[in-house]
Amino acid sequence: MKEILLIGGGGHCKSVIDVIEQEKKYKIAGIIDNEKQVGDKILGYPVIGCDDDLEELYKAYKIAFITVGQIKSPNIRIRLFKILKEIGYTLPTIISPLSYVSRYASVGEGTIIMHHALINASVKIGQNCIINTKALVEHDAVIENNCHISTGAVVNGGTIVKENSFYGSNATSKEYIEVSGFIKAGSIVK
Numbered sequence: 001m002k003e004i005l006l007i008g009g010g011g012h013c014k015s016v017i018d019v020i021e022q023e024k025k026y027k028i029a030g031i032i033d034n035e036k037q038v039g040d041k042i043l044g045y046p047v048i049g050c051d052d053d054l055e056e057l058y059k060a061y062k063i064a065f066i067t068v069g070q071i072k073s074p075n076i077r078i079r080l081f082k083i084l085k086e087i088g089y090t091l092p093t094i095i096s097p098l099s100y101v102s103r104y105a106s107v108g109e110g111t112i113i114m115h116h117a118l119i120n121a122s123v124k125i126g127q128n129c130i131i132n133t134k135a136l137v138e139h140d141a142v143i144e145n146n147c148h149i150s151t152g153a154v155v156n157g158g159t160i161v162k163e164n165s166f167y168g169s170n171a172t173s174k175e176y177i178e179v180s181g182f183i184k185a186g187s188i189v190k
C-alpha cells in the first residue's frame with residue numbers, strides 16, 4: 001500500500017482514518033497538525049509534523065490528503081490544497097467501499113466520499129470536497145470545488161452547489177436549482 005500523510009488532526013480526521021482503513025488503498029504514515037500536537041496520537045497514528053514541515057516531508061511522502069473539517073469557512077482547506085499542490089503532492093480521491101458512486105459520476109482530486117454516501121448517475125463532484133456520511137447526491141447534480149455536503153444531506157437532481165459552499169446536515173434541495181454559501185442544517189433549499 002502507498003503511504004499517505006493526513007493534514008489536520010481533529011474530529012473529521014478520525015472519520016477519514018476510518019474510511020482510509022476500510023478502503024485499504026493507503027497506509028497512513030502520519031498526521032500533520034499544530035507544532036504543540038507533534039508526538040500525540042490520533043486513533044493510534046502519530047502526529048509527525050506541522051505545516052512548516054510539508055516541504056521537507058515531501059522528500060519521503062508524495063501523497064497527502066486534507067483532513068481538516070469545514071463548517072464556518074472553506075478557507076483553511078483551500079489554502080492547504082494550494083500549498084500541497086505547489087509542493088507537488090498528489091491528492092487522491094478517497095471513496096469508502098461502503099458508499100455507492102455511479103460509474104457515470106465523476107469525482108475530483110482531494111475529495112472524499114464517506115461511508116454510506118450515494119452519488120448517482122451523471123453527478124459531477126469537484127476537487128477538495130467532503131461528501132460526508134450518508135449524504136445523497138442525485139442524478140445530474142454538480143458539486144463545485146471546496147464544498148462540504150454534510151451528514152445525511154440531500155442534493156436533489158440537477159442542483160448545482162456552487163464552489164466553497166457548506167451544505168448542512170439533513171438539508172434538502174429542490175431539484176434543478178443553484179445553491180451557494182452557508183446552508184443551515186435541516187433546511188429546505190428552493
Ligand SMILES: CC(=O)SCCNC(=O)CCNC(=O)[C@H](O)C(C)(C)COP(=O)(O)OP(=O)(O)OC[C@H]1O[C@@H](n2cnc3c(N)ncnc32)[C@H](O)[C@@H]1OP(=O)(O)O
Binds near residue numbers: 167
Ligand atoms: C460529521 C459532522 O459532524 S458534519 C457537521 C455538520 N454540521 C451541521 O450541519 C451544523 C451546521 N450548523 C448550522 O447549520 C447552524 O449553526 C444551526 C442550524 C445548527 C444553528 O443555527 P442557529 O441556531 O440559527 O444559530 P446561528 O445562525 O447563530 O449559527 C450558529 C453557528 O452556525 C454557523 N453559521 C451560521 N450562519 C453562517 C454563515 N452564514 N456562514 C458561516 N457560518 C455560519 C456558525 O458556525 C455559527 O457559529 P457562531 O455562533 O460561532 O458564529
